[in-house]
Amino acid sequence: MERYYQPDIETAPREQITAWQNERLTRQVRHVWEHVPYYRRLMEEKGLTPDDVQSVEDLHKLPFISKHDLRECYPYGMLAVPLKDCVRIHSTSGTTGKRVIAYYTQHDIDLWDDCCARAITAAGGTDEDVVQVAYGYGLFTGGAGLNGGSHKVGCLTVPISSGNTERQIMFMQDLKATILCCTPSYAAYLGESMKEMGLTPDQIPLKAGIFGAEAWSEEMRQSIQETLGIKAYDIYGLTETSGPGVAFECSAQNGMHINEDHFIAEIIDPDTGEVLPDGQEGELVFTAIDKEAFPLLRYRTRDICVLSHEPCPCGRTHVKMCKPRGRTDDMLIIRGVNVFPSQIETVLLNQGYPANYQIIVGRVNNTDTLEVQVEMTAEMFTDSMAEITDRQRRLVEGLRSMLGLTAKVSLVAPKSIARSEGKAKRVIDNRKL
Template identity: 80%
Template sequence: MERYYQKDIECAPYEEIRKIQSEKLVKQVKHVWDNVPYYRKKMEEKGVTPDDIKSVDDLHKLPFLSKKDLRDAYPYGLLGKPLKDCVRIHSTSGTTGKRVVAYYTQHDIDLWEDCCARAIMAAGGTDEDVVHVAYGYGLFTGGAGIHGGSHKVGSLTVPISSGNTDRQIMFINDLGATILCCTPSYAAYLGERFKEMGYGPDDIPLKAGIFGAEAWSEEMRADIEKTLGIKAYDIYGLTELSGPGVAFECSAQDGMHINEDHFIAEIIDPDTEEVLPEGSQGELVFTAVDKEAFPMIRYRTRDICKLTREKCSCGRTHVRMAKPMGRSDDMLIIRGVNVFPSQIETVLMNNGYAANYQIVVDRVNNTDTLDVQVEMTPEMFTDNVGEIEERQKKLVEGLKSMLGIKAKVSLLAPKSIARSEGKAVRVIDKRKI
């Protein structure tokens, strides 16, 4: 049976959603014009005033915001409310330049937690569940958002944060945790650890997992579901927009429903900035129509994906976004070819390798090199050099077929790549470009 947290809005007709979006957008643009001088200046440069925005149909007239804008306006330049009205900040985990600091009023937090509650109930959560939150707490949005959503649902919430894997497993078993929330790479690691300790999927109390904050493939999902004996749901969010819960998967596991009463989604051509028709692949752009403290209008996420309004079996009517296939800024250009880590992961998983790998890019004699380092599973581990060379050759061929360029493949012993308790470090780019 499909469960909803706020059924009336989650299953509202498209016309009603558009009406809500239009009313909120008009109000939000006026709020930003009056209270955010940085964005008002951008509007003035584009020759737009709040009077030009009468509905969602006028959204394309507004200027974009980018990560560069957020850094340029750091720390208070995009604040939409006086500091005395703000009750919390969160910050991105970025390591380059200034961190993005996002601000929240209590109203912002309430709406964010509602979005996360929708995600938990879409994954089958109720007030009888034990939600094990192994996302990081602190400045990172993952732990706090899911934690608040779990409270709204009325579930028993275990705020364990990340790290100390054996303690995680003890609490999952002893408390009978039913829903696991963490990054997919950490879920894969927990599954690996459970297996080492002699637990099969039927011995683990979990029934579902809500995994996000990093890219993961369908092959990785299948592997996690098999190891932990769960149904694994995707969740999407950005610190700039609040955090996890901007979009989430339902029982159909066929794209993530965007909470359209709070976020308007567009797909644009990342080069021309032209808005593309539904079903086109391009860069995802979001407008947060009711955020007070940190109002984001036409924020370029850099995530590459598609949107669809095809009817969903779960009954929800909100537009669905496909799992992002990569990022327009994190995309690797190697010897002139666009390469996404998700493409490499697909080849590895299809050939039976676990989800622990690293992509090392370098430049030697003015030529890009691509080295894919991947662990063998304990079952396939061997010291037979000929067998390893044969397997590497097969992966080289598979990657060339997928990417169109040749990669070097290094098969490594199990556990030789450092495990991550947060976001996995998949790409090491050593080029000085």
């Protein structure tokens, strides 16, 4: 039998959901208008006042917020309540001025925790379960979000954070963890490590996993389900909208229900900004209608996706989104970390390399790999092997401190990086997503 964390909300009739959205959206627009001068100016530029938004039907009139706006507003520009009412911040992984700080009141934390609690319940979690949260804790939203959701459901929460694979597996066995929360690539890595240790799925009590923060394919789901002997569920979210839990998968495992009582989703044409009808592929846009401190209206996620209002066998009535099918910008998500090619370029230029480089992303044993190829130049070349490998090592270090990721650095022959119309193709993503 399908279980719900908040059945009245999760299975509410469409009319009820729309009524909530109408009431909350109009209230939210007024709240933002009164407290966020930056957005008020955007509205005024379009000749809008809060009275122009009477229902969800009017949402399309409102201006978008982009990552660019958030950078402009760093750090307090989007804050809609007095700072003393905020109880926490989280931040994106971006490092070159792309960092976004999100603020939360206690109310914001509660609604976020509720969203994650719905996801855990949809994955079969109850107060009998032991939830191992192997997402990173800290500024990253993954650990905190699932931690909060797990508390709400009443699960025994193991806040182990990411890393230290041997300890993860030991805790999983000794504490009999039944639900694992982490990035899909880390789940796959844990599975491989268990196999190497000679453990079979039936020696591990895990029954389900909630995996998000990076794109993963259906094939990867199958592989994780087999190696860990579990059901693997997708979860979606971004720091700008709270964190994970904006949308989550149910037992049907074919798309994620968006928590529509808190977030209104739209699909737009990324070029024109026009709202597209259900079933059409476009950029996903979120409006947070119930958050207080950091209430983004029409935030452009840059994720390409499709929405579906088809009835779901699980009984939930909230709209479903497919797995994101790509991005409208050049951001890469590698092992759960957001990477912009411009960050890599910054490191290269800082270390005196020319801007002839290529980024190759792959996936080996379900773990993302990052390779940066740099063309050798006459200025850089020396007869000393030690000097060249030392250069490579410094570049690997530089990339690690910029991105928080270990990349393989390859020096390639001059002019060997393919150029089309004189411009090098910067990114080759070989992952089959």
